[in-house]
Amino acid sequence: MSKYHHGDVRNVLLQQAENILIDEGPAGLSLRRLARLTGVSEAAPYRHFDGKDGILAxxxxxxxxxxxxxxxxxxxxxxxxxxxxxxxxxxxxxxxxxxxxxxxxxxxxxxxxxxxxxxxxxxxxxxxxxxxxxxxxxxxxxxxxxxxxxxxxxxxxxxxxxxxxxxxxxxxxxxxxxxxxxxxxxxxxxxxxxxxxxxxx
Amino acid sequence: MSKYHHGDVRNVLLQQAENILIDEGPAGLSLRRLARLTGVSEAAPYRHFDGKDGILAxxxxxxxxxxxxxxxxxxxxxxxxxxxxxxxxxxxxxxxxxxxxxxxxxxxxxxxxxxxxxxxxxxxxxxxxxxxxxxxxxxxxxxxxxxxxxxxxxxxxxxxxxxxxxxxxxxxxxxxxxxxxxxxxxxxxxxxxxxxxxxxx
DNA sequence: GCTTTAATGTTAACGAAGTTAACATAAGAA
DNA sequence: TTCTTATGTTAACTTCGTTAACATTAAAGC
Structure with a gap:
């Protein structure tokens, strides 16, 4: 059983981030929540983005x-x-x-x-x-x-x-x-x- | 020695909050920092304001x-x-x-x-x-x-x-x-x- | 094919924040 | 003086951003 996530994490994160942003704004966009919603570990986003600002950018x-x-x-x-x-x-x-x-x-x-x-x-x-x-x-x-x-x-x-x-x-x-x-x-x-x-x- | 603060805490907090807001904006205004700067305990602001929104209001x-x-x-x-x-x-x-x-x-x-x-x-x-x-x-x-x-x-x-x-x-x-x-x-x-x-x- | 290495995940921890509960003290009303 | 309320305090809980240390996968080099 592949405990790890496969390829497209970056895009999924981005899309999910868009969704959160759209109905809650940047304040509601928490990296941890984003990770949870995406079904990925809480540190995973940092492998793809330069922290929160990176995602917002x-x-x-x-x-x-x-x-x-x-x-x-x-x-x-x-x-x-x-x-x-x-x-x-x-x-x-x-x-x-x-x-x-x-x-x-x-x-x-x-x-x-x-x-x-x-x-x-x-x-x-x-x-x-x-x-x-x-x-x-x-x-x-x-x-x-x-x-x-x-x-x-x-x-x-x-x-x-x-x-x-x-x-x-x-x-x-x-x-x-x-x-x-x-x-x-x-x-x-x-x-x-x-x-x-x-x-x- | 009066460990407790006396009267005018509310006004001091407000003035300090203004100062912080002016050069850092609402994001930099943290209640804990505000309390520290004012020389008061971290929970004290809650006795005078309805949380962070209360101060901002x-x-x-x-x-x-x-x-x-x-x-x-x-x-x-x-x-x-x-x-x-x-x-x-x-x-x-x-x-x-x-x-x-x-x-x-x-x-x-x-x-x-x-x-x-x-x-x-x-x-x-x-x-x-x-x-x-x-x-x-x-x-x-x-x-x-x-x-x-x-x-x-x-x-x-x-x-x-x-x-x-x-x-x-x-x-x-x-x-x-x-x-x-x-x-x-x-x-x-x-x-x-x-x-x-x-x-x- | 096997080994080495970089990319990608994970868990665990740190410090800061907002907030609340439980407790302590001061000040004023009775 | 005593009771009550306002005002402080400390300590805890949760969430957050971020990083370190470790695990796994996939790709590159041989």
């Missing part, structure tokens, strides 16, 4: 990759700059709402330190590159002056900020999207909101 | 109160609606930047559950009331129709979202405010950014 990497993919899809959905920014913001929030724990993991402070996990840093950089490229690149025909480029950059930050804020506030329950409306419509409405007063009497 | 309550105060100051700084929204946003981000750990505590998931700490819930509600009142109340003379009210509410959410996003991204180091610029100016610039494209050719 692995999960975070795949989360970043999915995040970047979905952003790219949104960015590719239209050629129009304004529409693209909106689509990106909606995709950004949608990812957060559909994967709140992953979103918190990749942005929060329980994310393992980037300088200790180069692959994690790469994954993060890539995701934000996608974001920034898609927001800053206006239609290619238009050559930009320097000030135009600065404006575009500021716009990117502003768009990113609002999307991030909506995402955070929604997954933290501070904003409750109306039940009778598509989430994406609600988000798009917020994203498009212009704060400048039209013309005060 | 107490700290969060005072954080909410300071937050609300500063928002009110900003809201009272001007009568003009647009300026008020901007000032509020700047104050919001400023609080986050000056008190990142407190900001994370009151918004993040390590915040004790609101339904278990009524005073915490009250403090939170009050802060957001201040926010919403200040953002949605346009000049009183103008009576609002229903759709105008809805628009004002949406604007409040949009403004709040962007301020929150900026705050989060800045304290998480994802956005680095330019060193050669006042933080408030940077924030005001972002808050005022309109995403709609002027007039595409």
């Amino acid at each position: 692995a999960v975070a990497i795949s989360a970043f990759e999915r995040f970047a993919e979905q952003l790219e899809v949104a960015a590719a959905s239209t050629e129009n700059h304004e529409e693209r920014v909106m689509a990106l913001g909606a995709a950004y929030v949608q990812f957060a709402v559909e994967n709140p724990q992953h979103f918190r993991l990749i942005f929060g402070r329980e994310r393992p330190p980037l300088d200790q996990y180069p692959e994690l840093r790469d994954a993060a950089d890539n995701a934000f590159d996608v974001l920034q490229r898609a927001v800053t690149s206006v239609d290619r025909k238009a050559e930009m002056t320097l000030t135009e480029a600065a404006t575009a950059y500021n716009r990117a930050l502003a768009a990113w900020s609002r999307a991030h804020g909506i995402a955070m506030l929604v997954i933290d329950g501070m904003i409750v999207p109306p039940a009778d409306q598509e989430l994406s419509n609600f988000v798009l409405g917020l994203l498009a909101e212009d704060l400048t007063i039209p013309a005060s009497a | 107490a700290v969060a309550i005072s954080a909410f109160e300071r937050f609300a105060e500063q928002l009110e100051v900003a809201a009272a700084s001007t009568e003009n609606h647009e300026e008020r929204v901007m000032a509020l946003g700047a104050a919001y981000v400023q609080f986050a930047v000056e008190n990142p750990q407190h900001f994370r505590l009151i918004f993040g998931r390590e915040r004790p559950p609101l339904d278990q700490y009524p005073e915490l819930r009250d403090a939170a509600d009050n802060a957001f009331d201040v926010l919403q009142r200040a953002v949605t109340s346009v000049d009183r003379k103008a009576e609002m129709t229903l759709t105008e009210a809805a628009t004002a509410y949406n604007r409040a959410l949009a403004a709040w979202s962007r301020a929150h996003g900026i705050a989060m991204l800045v304290i998480d180091g994802m956005i680095v405010p330019p060193a050669d610029q006042e933080l408030s100016n940077f924030v005001l610039g972002l808050l005022a950014e309109d995403l709609t494209i002027p007039a595409s050719a």
